[in-house]
Amino acid sequence: MEERLQKFMARCGVASRRNCEKMIEAGKVKVNDTLVTELGKKVDGDIDKIYVNQVLIEVEKKSIYIILNKPEGYLCTLKDERGRKTVLDLVKEIDERIFPIGRLDYDTSGLIIMTNDGDIYNSVIHPRKKIDKVYEATVKGTPTIDEMYDFCTGLDIGGYITADADISVISTDADVSKIKVTIHEGKKRQIRKMCKIISHPVITLRRVSIGDIGLSNLKKGKWRYLDEKEVNYLKNL
Template sequence: MRLQKYMALCGVASRRKSEKMIQEGKVKVNGKVVNELGTTVDPNRDIVAVDNKKIKLEKKKIYIMLNKPVGYVTTVKDEYNRKKVIDLIDGIDERIYPIGRLDYDTSGLLFLTNDGELTYKLTHPSFEIEKVYIAKIQGIPNHVELNNFRNGLKIDDYITSKSEINILKKYADSSIVEIKIHEGKNRQVRKMCDKINHPVIELKRVSIANIKLGTLKEGEWRYLKDNEIEYLKKL
């Protein structure tokens, strides 16, 4: 089994984050530092350690939905000692981590798990999982700006895939919009709104695929229901 896949199944992090940890020299196999992504391990024979702590396959899979507040980082560790989403989860013995990310200043739906396969499915662009956001933005976009947003915008070094944006409410100098995207690049929604000259004032993710945040209060979490887990695995 590839080392990064084994790490994900052990609940260390997603495959992509595990790959970064390998490249940073944080992973040892049988006592030796390994930084080659092609490394394979035998879960029954090899001893793998991350940051000098032995890891093992998680037998119990955990699936959690969190309503992330603004002011928390979507990481397990933070070098600046900021508040982390993992701090909001109590009573869990298994090592879990966030699926994907939400910016420090963005609130809303976030999944946490120790299931590396599900994490891969929900974060890899090829699966095109829809994410829905409600945003308060400066000004009111006109027809041309809305069409540009929907048809793809050049952000940094890439062009965004086609997306949806609809105005829900209009105010004197701002508006509320619903945004649907199938990607999840760093600060993508904010960058897209900046590109059409309507910067985000507030941003909240309200659904991933057909799993909705619902009435879950900010800062609270719950286990995903069996039917929700089954649905996500079948995507």
């Protein structure tokens, strides 16, 4: 995200914004290979290299770890070319640039972990970790024992055979059922495809936990910082 050069310098602790402006005008600041002497220059601290008196300056990075209860109708991306709402619209209070770990479909709600820690991202997203991802869904009808067996042992969802999973019926009401699903993968629209194959299309779907981290009572559209125990859990995966 671009910002004025003097603001970036102040965030790096060089000096007050006014004194940073004086340093720019005095010819003490370079952006990449270009000397900047006029105010108004905008920079992106994640891309541009800014030097003050020939010394590279950087913002001290603060590691951020949060969970968000994503509502339906939001994209798990940083920007959408069509102008649709993204998860970043729900965490505007956070100044640091954070990103979601993995994705939830546009019409799926629930738990998303967001961070600026690339190591944590790789730990959670890597398929070798086989972290439980637990979902609750409302589906049409009630799955039979045979259908749930097929669901658990692997289904072809279009050229891909799903890994072992778990499914159980929580409750039934008229023509719909509430089910609990646990998977270790994250293929696009995987649970929706799996439920459709066993003839019980998804009506609503939300993710309630990733490993030991759960939504608990976090309301839809709200977020919170992970506590120390949760952060350590992610770091030790």
